[in-house]
Amino acid sequence: MNSKIWDINSHARVVGYGRVSTEQQEDNNSLTVQKEAYEKDKKRYGWVDLPFMQESGSGTSISEREGIKEVLRLVREGEVDGVWVLHQDRLCRPENLRDLAEIYDTLVDSDTALVTPTNVYNLKEDNDVLTFDFQGMVAKFGRRNLLRNMNRGKIATAKEGRNAGGAAPEGYIVDPKTDKYVFDPDRAEYARQSWDLVYN
Numbered sequence: 001m002n003s004k005i006w007d008i009n010s011h012a013r014v015v016g017y018g019r020v021s022t023e024q025q026e027d028n029n030s031l032t033v034q035k036e037a038y039e040k041d042k043k044r045y046g047w048v049d050l051p052f053m054q055e056s057g058s059g060t061s062i063s064e065r066e067g068i069k070e071v072l073r074l075v076r077e078g079e080v081d082g083v084w085v086l087h088q089d090r091l092c093r094p095e096n097l098r099d100l101a102e103i104y105d106t107l108v109d110s111d112t113a114l115v116t117p118t119n120v121y122n123l124k125e126d127n128d129v130l131t132f133d134f135q136g137m138v139a140k141f142g143r144r145n146l147l148r149n150m151n152r153g154k155i156a157t158a159k160e161g162r163n164a165g166g167a168a169p170e171g172y173i174v175d176p177k178t179d180k181y182v183f184d185p186d187r188a189e190y191a192r193q194s195w196d197l198v199y200n
Contacts, residue, residue, distance in 0.1 A: 009045050014053035014082040015070050016042070016113055019090045031056075034043045034086045037117055041084065050080070062092060072103065075110045082113040082120070 018034035035052050042049070055067035068091065074080045086090055093101040107114055114121040145192045174180070 010047075012045070012047050013050060013080045014042065014045075014047045014084050015050045015071055015080045016084045017051060017068060017090065018054040018086065019065070019067065020056050029086065029090070034090065037082050040157055041115075041117060056092060062102070068092075068103075072106050075106050075112045078110060080112060082115045083107065084115040087116065088114070120196050 016035070016038035018031050018038070020029060020031055031054050035054065038052050041047075053067040053071050055065055058067050062072075071083055075083065091103050106112075108124055111124070
C-alpha cells in the first residue's frame with residue numbers, strides 16, 4: 001500500500017462513490033461490495049462520516065449521472081479531502097477521455113486526492129499520474145476483452161437459434177422452456193401489416 005494513505009488518515013473528509021452499469025448488476029463491483037469496502041476503509045482510517053454516493057448508469061458520460069456530479073460539486077467547493085472509489089473505472093470508462101479529463105482537472109484544481117483501497121493518488125505528482133494512466137489502460141484492455149468474449153458468446157448463442165439478448169426478431173417469440181426463437185403467426189402478420197403501412 002502506498003505510504004501516502006497516512007496523508008488522509010484520521011479525521012480526513014473522504015467521500016465515497018460507487019457505480020454499476022445497471023441496477024441488476026451483481027458481480028465483484030456490485031454497489032453492496034463497493035459500499036462495504038468504503039465503510040471498511042472509513043472505519044479503518046478514522047475518516048469523517050461522509051455519505052457513500054451511489055448510482056446505476058452507464059459510465060460513458062457523466063452528464064446524466066447525478067451522483068458523480070454531486071461528488072464533483074463537493075470537490076469544487078472544498079468540502080472534501082479525497083474521493084474514494086473501489087476502482088478508478090467506477091468514475092467513468094477509461095476510453096471516455098473528455099469526462100476523465102474533467103474529473104482529473106477537478107481533483108487537481110481542488111488539490112483533492114483520489115483514493116482506492118490500495119492507493120492514494122495525488123494527481124499533481126508525475127509518478128501518481130503515470131500510475132493512474134497505466135491502470136486506466138489496463139482497465140480499458142480488460143473491458144475490451146470482456147466485450148469481445150460477450151460478443152462471441154452472443155454469436156454462438158444466436159447460431160444455436162437461441163435468444164442472444166434483446167427483443168426477438170419480428171415474427172418470432174422466445175420459447176421460455178428452450179430459450180429458442182419460435183415462429184409466431186400473429187407477430188408475423190403484425191409485422192407484415194406494419195411493412196404495408198410504411199412502404200405501400
